[in-house]
Amino acid sequence: MSRIVNVDIDHAPYSILIGQDLLSSVESILPLLAQKRVAIVTNETIAPLYLNGLVALLAQAGVQSQAIVLPDGEQYKTWDSLNMIFGALLTERAERKTTLIALGGGVIGDMTGFAAAIYQRGVPFIQIPTTLLAQVDSSVGGKTAINHPLGKNMIGAFYQPKLVLADLTTLDTLPQREFSAGMAEVIKYGLIDDVEFLTWLEQNIVGLMNRDKELIAYAVERCCQNKARIVAADEKETGQRALLNLGHTFGHAIEAGLGYGTWLHGEAVAAGMVLAAYASRALGHLDDADIARVISLIERAGLPVVAPALGLERYKALMAQDKKVDAGRIKFILLRALGDAYIGELPEVAIDAALISGCAAAK
Amino acid sequence: MSRIVNVDIDHAPYSILIGQDLLSSVESILPLLAQKRVAIVTNETIAPLYLNGLVALLAQAGVQSQAIVLPDGEQYKTWDSLNMIFGALLTERAERKTTLIALGGGVIGDMTGFAAAIYQRGVPFIQIPTTLLAQVDSSVGGKTAINHPLGKNMIGAFYQPKLVLADLTTLDTLPQREFSAGMAEVIKYGLIDDVEFLTWLEQNIVGLMNRDKELIAYAVERCCQNKARIVAADEKETGQRALLNLGHTFGHAIEAGLGYGTWLHGEAVAAGMVLAAYASRALGHLDDADIARVISLIERAGLPVVAPALGLERYKALMAQDKKVDAGRIKFILLRALGDAYIGELPEVAIDAALISGCAAAK
Numbered sequence: 001m002s003r004i005v006n007v008d009i010d011h012a013p014y015s016i017l018i019g020q021d022l023l024s025s026v027e028s029i030l031p032l033l034a035q036k037r038v039a040i041v042t043n044e045t046i047a048p049l050y051l052n053g054l055v056a057l058l059a060q061a062g063v064q065s066q067a068i069v070l071p072d073g074e075q076y077k078t079w080d081s082l083n084m085i086f087g088a089l090l091t092e093r094a095e096r097k098t099t100l101i102a103l104g105g106g107v108i109g110d111m112t113g114f115a116a117a118i119y120q121r122g123v124p125f126i127q128i129p130t131t132l133l134a135q136v137d138s139s140v141g142g143k144t145a146i147n148h149p150l151g152k153n154m155i156g157a158f159y160q161p162k163l164v165l166a167d168l169t170t171l172d173t174l175p176q177r178e179f180s181a182g183m184a185e186v187i188k189y190g191l192i193d194d195v196e197f198l199t200w201l202e203q204n205i206v207g208l209m210n211r212d213k214e215l216i217a218y219a220v221e222r223c224c225q226n227k228a229r230i231v232a233a234d235e236k237e238t239g240q241r242a243l244l245n246l247g248h249t250f251g252h253a254i255e256a257g258l259g260y261g262t263w264l265h266g267e268a269v270a271a272g273m274v275l276a277a278y279a280s281r282a283l284g285h286l287d288d289a290d291i292a293r294v295i296s297l298i299e300r301a302g303l304p305v306v307a308p309a310l311g312l313e314r315y316k317a318l319m320a321q322d323k324k325v326d327a328g329r330i331k332f333i334l335l336r337a338l339g340d341a342y343i344g345e346l347p348e349v350a351i352d353a354a355l356i357s358g359c360a361a362a363k
Numbered sequence: 364m365s366r367i368v369n370v371d372i373d374h375a376p377y378s379i380l381i382g383q384d385l386l387s388s389v390e391s392i393l394p395l396l397a398q399k400r401v402a403i404v405t406n407e408t409i410a411p412l413y414l415n416g417l418v419a420l421l422a423q424a425g426v427q428s429q430a431i432v433l434p435d436g437e438q439y440k441t442w443d444s445l446n447m448i449f450g451a452l453l454t455e456r457a458e459r460k461t462t463l464i465a466l467g468g469g470v471i472g473d474m475t476g477f478a479a480a481i482y483q484r485g486v487p488f489i490q491i492p493t494t495l496l497a498q499v500d501s502s503v504g505g506k507t508a509i510n511h512p513l514g515k516n517m518i519g520a521f522y523q524p525k526l527v528l529a530d531l532t533t534l535d536t537l538p539q540r541e542f543s544a545g546m547a548e549v550i551k552y553g554l555i556d557d558v559e560f561l562t563w564l565e566q567n568i569v570g571l572m573n574r575d576k577e578l579i580a581y582a583v584e585r586c587c588q589n590k591a592r593i594v595a596a597d598e599k600e601t602g603q604r605a606l607l608n609l610g611h612t613f614g615h616a617i618e619a620g621l622g623y624g625t626w627l628h629g630e631a632v633a634a635g636m637v638l639a640a641y642a643s644r645a646l647g648h649l650d651d652a653d654i655a656r657v658i659s660l661i662e663r664a665g666l667p668v669v670a671p672a673l674g675l676e677r678y679k680a681l682m683a684q685d686k687k688v689d690a691g692r693i694k695f696i697l698l699r700a701l702g703d704a705y706i707g708e709l710p711e712v713a714i715d716a717a718l719i720s721g722c723a724a725a726k
Binding site for chain 2 (some may be wrong): 003027035079083086087090091095096097114117119120121122130143145148149151153154155156157158236237274320321323326327328
């Protein structure tokens, strides 16, 4: 039995299917194909696990597949990888009705979605996320991008998939470090505006980390419901969608400062959320008990709670490059309380206080 | 007195202003800026003519400008040029509300529009076309793209400007070869679905080529009206918008086959329209008198009517790479009669007949 979450975006509604063994059938994919032809973009880690099976099922249904296998890692989320996709598509003469399928984690999903957005000015695409992070967050909502040496996700598009197929069975092969990284985004939803879910996570974190299938299914569905609601109300991030970036302004600085791929995106977001909590404490919103709850949950999810020692000035320079900057002022996602995030500015003293409290250098 | 043509696209309507000396004021631009900051993308040919004046007028209004000057020519419509734009924007920390202004011809407009579509997932942009081709065609309708070594305009987006400012005075500095190239797209509108305009062009071609300002103003307005009507009805080219590609499937093959920048885009389209006419004759739609009318008008506009000798097989291989391919079949824009274009397929014998009639090799 699969669970269904609908993403009600006006011009491009679509469904997220969540369940076990979804990749054992292509019944949900076939009706969406504009022609019996797809290009599957995946990486060297995922390809040996799931590519042949998917290609064989599609072939049985008369669908011709082209496979494009990229190297694995955030450091490859670049124009060069994107251009490998375009070169392969053009060499095989992929057409405007050819559907791109992203089979992999957040990096594959972001790049494949962006490739679909701009190949021949837009072709259909389907997300098959195979990591927890991609299933609960990056595959939903149509944010696609590549990194630029001067900033993460700086080049991209809002472009919605036709379907998200979240096969929970693929998580069985996910290394624990990657599973933890996904948990960062799961915890994020609780902190933003779902304190009931936050409490549920605190109660069930051990079971989740032990990969209890029922608990994971519930968590993925709940996250997708939260994300679908926020995205449907604000597809292009003119307002509330920015809340989903809790921990990300600090986190992007960590990723860029250490070099992409050193920390996983989810790890950087985890430490970034702790920094956002310290900043919220500096503003008088959170108390020490709140901070302790945040740190405890993130730690129990196997994630870093201490940010790397990049130095205050380097953090601030990296954050000034963020997309959430308006007239030179950085917009931060802060917490009025646990489960009550808002978009605001931070006085420099509060940024400093957060970095001093939350970075390794100060320990 | 400027003429106004409205482009009534549902989610993003905008206006085209057409007139003399429009660049002597920024009154029409100012109300559209989301912040008092712009980045002007132009090329080495246009910058010495119009850049300083525009920057000064904006500065007087308190608007901060960043200038990004690219090399001039279709051969630079590449990812490398696009990346120069991104590097400059990121270095100067251009934000999501910073407006990009395209100041130049079709290449600058296509690249700046595409840069605006994907920088930080989309920022506002304004078109200031300075060539006839850009004023009558490429600046209107939101098609943006760069070329790929394996195909023209293969990577891009549909992304609408906030305003098109067509200052006819900029045509005074346009070399005659470039003016002729623009006339190819002007003639295209007559051939597609405006036989009254086609007849007007035949009657006024000498005056137009002598740069009669009133005639040019009328022609630009009429072309923009035609384009606005077609684009408003079919923004994403799911149907009738493809008619605007008359001559372009053959033309893109010519451009790619000779190497981008050898023939101007408009020159390739001119010879491509003659090939499309020959193909339409091979299908029994046009007679020799129709062909003679087409050739005569294109010749009097100073444009090539004989396509280069690339060889039949090379032409067909290049055209098979076109975006207008569905299930391996190329969609051609053909003429049922002069002023009555349609989208259809061509049997190989008709393609051969057209190429043999219209290419230099057969002469």
